[in-house]
Amino acid sequence: MSGMNREGRETVGAAIEGAPQTFTGNRALQLDEALIFEIGASDRTGVDLPKADLTGARLGGLERDGAIDLPGLSEPETMRHFTRLSRMNYAIDMGLFPLGSCTMKHNPRLNEKVARLPGFADIHPLQPIPTVQGALELIDELADWLKTLCGMPEVAMSPKAGAHGELCGMLAIRAAHEANGDPRKVVLVPESAHGTNPATAAFCGYEVAPIPATAEGRVDLAALKERLGPDVAGVMITNPNTCGLFERDMIEICAAVHEAGAYVYCDGANFNAIVGKVRPGDLGVDAMHINLHKTFSTPHGGGGPGSGPVVYSERLAPYAPLPFVRKGADGYELVEEEAVAEGRSHGDSFGRMVAFHGQMGMFVRALAYMKSHGADGLAQVAEDAVLNANYVLRRLEDVLSAPFAASGPCMHEALFSDKWMAGTSLSTLDVAKALIDEGYHPMTMYFPLVVEGAMLIEPTETESKADLDQFIGAVRALAEAAKAGETDRFKGAPFYAPLRRLDETQAARKPRLVWSEPDLAEAAE
Numbered sequence: 001m002s003g004m005n006r007e008g009r010e011t012v013g014a015a016i017e018g019a020p021q022t023f024t025g026n027r028a029l030q031l032d033e034a035l036i037f038e039i040g041a042s043d044r045t046g047v048d049l050p051k052a053d054l055t056g057a058r059l060g061g062l063e064r065d066g067a068i069d070l071p072g073l074s075e076p077e078t079m080r081h082f083t084r085l086s087r088m089n090y091a092i093d094m095g096l097f098p099l100g101s102c103t104m105k106h107n108p109r110l111n112e113k114v115a116r117l118p119g120f121a122d123i124h125p126l127q128p129i130p131t132v133q134g135a136l137e138l139i140d141e142l143a144d145w146l147k148t149l150c151g152m153p154e155v156a157m158s159p160k161a162g163a164h165g166e167l168c169g170m171l172a173i174r175a176a177h178e179a180n181g182d183p184r185k186v187v188l189v190p191e192s193a194h195g196t197n198p199a200t201a202a203f204c205g206y207e208v209a210p211i212p213a214t215a216e217g218r219v220d221l222a223a224l225k226e227r228l229g230p231d232v233a234g235v236m237i238t239n240p241n242t243c244g245l246f247e248r249d250m251i252e253i254c255a256a257v258h259e260a261g262a263y264v265y266c267d268g269a270n271f272n273a274i275v276g277k278v279r280p281g282d283l284g285v286d287a288m289h290i291n292l293h294k295t296f297s298t299p300h301g302g303g304g305p306g307s308g309p310v311v312y313s314e315r316l317a318p319y320a321p322l323p324f325v326r327k328g329a330d331g332y333e334l335v336e337e338e339a340v341a342e343g344r345s346h347g348d349s350f351g352r353m354v355a356f357h358g359q360m361g362m363f364v365r366a367l368a369y370m371k372s373h374g375a376d377g378l379a380q381v382a383e384d385a386v387l388n389a390n391y392v393l394r395r396l397e398d399v400l401s402a403p404f405a406a407s408g409p410c411m412h413e414a415l416f417s418d419k420w421m422a423g424t425s426l427s428t429l430d431v432a433k434a435l436i437d438e439g440y441h442p443m444t445m446y447f448p449l450v451v452e453g454a455m456l457i458e459p460t461e462t463e464s465k466a467d468l469d470q471f472i473g474a475v476r477a478l479a480e481a482a483k484a485g486e487t488d489r490f491k492g493a494p495f496y497a498p499l500r501r502l503d504e505t506q507a508a509r510k511p512r513l514v515w516s517e518p519d520l521a522e523a524a525e
Contacts (some may be wrong), residue, residue, distance in 0.1 A: 031499065035082045037515040040071025046166065050477030052218040060156065088498045090441040096467050100413040100444040100456030101242055103272050103294035110372060111297060113367035120364045125356040129333055135360060136332035140325045143368045146290060146309055149378070154317035156310045157324070157358040163267055165289025165308030166200040166236075168321060169351055172287060172312060173234045173263045174204055175319040175350035184233035184262070190219045191450045192241035194267045201236060213450050217243035217415075218409040224253060228260040234286075240274065240411035242448040242456070243404055244389065254284025256384070263287065271295045272460070273386055273412035276379030286313040296366035307362035318428075321353045384461035385412045388468060392457055395472045399479040403451055412460070418453025424482050428453040430490035431478060433501060435496045440472040 010364040027034030040160040057063050079165065090097070096106035102524070115121060118136055129136070143155045159165040170187075177184050177290065182453075187201035190211040197209040209227060212220045219237065235257050239247040247253065254264045266280055266288040280288050292298045302308065312320050323336040333359060393414035397405050401419035404410070418428050433441035444456035459468055481489055494501065 001063060003338035031084050031087070032083065032498070033088065035515060036073070036081055037071050039077060039081060040073040042067065042069045042071060044076040045072040049510050059122045072457045077486050095439060096459065096471050097441055097465050098443040098457045098459065098471065099441055100244075100302075100415075100458040101447065102444070103175040103269070103291070103412070103458060103460060104300070105272070105294075105297055106462040107122065107297050107299050107365075108369065108372070111368045114368040115361050115364040117364075123360065130331070133331050136325050136334060138367060139358065139360075139363055140327060140332060142363050142370070143309070143325065145367070146311060149275060149279065150279030150285075150288065150290070150311040152285070152288075152311040152313055154312040154314075154320050156312070156320045156353070157307075157363070158353045158356075158358060159308040159310055160354060161307045162197045162267075162289055162291045162294075162352070163200060165291075165310045166196060166265070166267065167203065168201055168308075168310045168314075169289060169312075170204045170206075170234070171321070171350045172238075172310075172316045172319040173265060175208075176263065176316055177233055179319070179348045182261070184231055186231045187233055188224065188227055188235045190224075190235075190237055190241070192217060192219065192236040192243050192245075192246060192448060193236055194242060194269060195447065195449075195479070197236040197238065197265075197267055197463055206233060213243070215406040217241070217245050217450070218407075219249065219253060221249045221253060221256075225256050228256060228262065230261065232257075232260060232262045234263040234265055236265045236267065238270065239280075239283075240270045242270075243450065244410040244456070245404060245407060245410050246274070246414040250283045258284065268311075269294055270412055273382055275382050277382045278374060281311070281313060287311070287318050292362050292366045298362045298365040299370045307359045307366070309358075316498040318348045319350055321351060322349055323352070323357050325357075333444060377519050381461050385459075386410075388459040388463055389457075391465075391468060392472060393461055396475060396479075399476050400455070411457035413456055415448075415451060416457070417451045418455070420479065421422040421453070421482060424485070425487060426482050428455055430462060430493070431455070431482065433493040434478050434490045435482075436475065437496045438478070440471060440474065 010138075045100040069209045092104050092106055116370050118181070120138075123132055123135055139157055143157055146155050147153060154383045156168055173245070174183075176409055186209050187198075187204075188209050188211050189201060191213045198210075201208050201466045208234075211224050211227065214220050216243065224235070235253070237247065237250075237253065239250055241247060257264050263286040264284060266283075266285040268280070268290045269286040269290075271280075271290055275295055287310055289308045290296075292309070293300050300309065309322075323334050326333055326335050336352075370378065388411050389412050393402060393405065396402070396414070396416065399420065400416040402415070403419075404415060405415050421431075428445050432445050435442050444458075446454055447456060448454060459471075476489075492501070
């Protein structure tokens with residue numbers, strides 16, 4: 001049963017069988033919010049402005065030739081609109097975020113307080129270097145922590161995100177081969193790697209050759225060695241991988257790749273599982289990006305670009321991008337053009353990634369997180385993340401299908417398949433939709449591709465046992481309902497969300513980007 005509000009949109013007020021229809025479309029404090037175009041009107045504004053003098057325009061013929069048709073709202077209307085919209089979104093500040101492979105962990109408020117300090121929050125990238133010495137010192141200190149934690153001698157701080165960091169690492173590998181006069185054409189990508197890895201390799205102009213996984217969810221070492229050859233530029237491997245498992249053969253993999261004259265790129269998105277416990281450089285990794293939001297608690301984006309620093313081995317350090325921070329006799333400097341300098345050669349640098357040097361807000365938050373935890377605290381982060389994921393795995397393996405449960409403990413995330421739903425006519429998507437009604441954002445669905453109908457759950461280290469028990473109880477209840485044949489509960493879900501079940505595929509392929517007045521007569525039918 002559904003209802004229509006005054007604008008003709010489907011509301012939540014009568015979404016549940018037997019629930020009364022409300023005039024407003026609201027259901028108590030769950031408010032039905034119209035589009036901003038339906039609230040405001042283009043013929044009014046929330047402020048009084050003098051009539052503009054349109055003579056002498058300086059836009060070179062690019063002036064608007066029609067009304068802009070933006071909705072006008074008062075300040076209270078605007079604030080209420082966006083506040084009500086914010087209540088419709090699930091967030092890490094509301095509850096456990098089981099989204100695997102994205103590490104949605106708590107963002108400590110201490111980090112936010114520090115990031116807003118004068119000298120960090122109000123600086124400009126074009127300020128004279130002598131006026132930003134503190135900021136450059138912070139970048140240099142954060143870089144030192146990252147190099148120490150990874151056991152690698154060099155780091156590029158400028159990449160803006162994980163995929164950008166992947167590109168930064170692969171461009172250094174390409175530059176290294178070109179400098180040696182050996183432009184190889186193939187990059188090997190295991191099936192258990194992140195989905196962005198093959199896309200990045202292809203973007204760099206490489207052919208991508210897949211490497212299969214073993215029955216226990218790890219890289220097939222024999223298949224990898226067989227494929228290595230003079231045409232292989234490198235291997236892009238995720239460790240811990242997207243099956244939630246640590247690649248136990250990593251040292252042997254790196255040795256084989258190096259013997260073939262290639263380089264090892266490690267996707268560091270899952271560094272949260274091993275930070276303070278394993279140094280990728282000790283395993284033989286040549287380049288690895290680090291998502292500061294995944295491991296060091298900075299927000300996803302944080303109101304602007306994210307940050308994905310890339311650490312390099314000695315083999316790739318000469319090819320790292322510019323600029324970088326260096327401490328000299330007169331303080332810190334930002335080196336933007338360099339051929340050869342004392343202790344650091346960039347004569348073969350592949351160039352520059354971005355206009356400015358990284359994302360200051362993310363740097364401040366990440367260093368605050370590191371310093372508040374200390375070395376022992378960061379190691380405990382990894383320990384607790386792994387403990388929580390294994391707790392979820394073992395508490396659910398009797399009602400869900402855990403394809404790699406016999407492979408030993410998982411790392412940061414627990415992986416399940418859809419085999420337990422055989423004979424129910426339900427799918428992973430149905431379970432995810434029903435989880436919304438339980439008050440949770442769905443887990444990662446259908447990824448990694450090596451598992452049929454995958455459900456990937458990553459609790460991170462920030463969740464208490466009580467919160468994990470409640471989430472586990474909700475998943476177990478759904479599994480029992482599915483096996484009991486309560487199909488309607490899943491096929492109609494979500495019932496309690498602000499909007500009912502949506503066709504995400506259609507919305508992505510044919511988005512409606514322009515608002516138009518609805519036909520109320522047609523909607524009423």
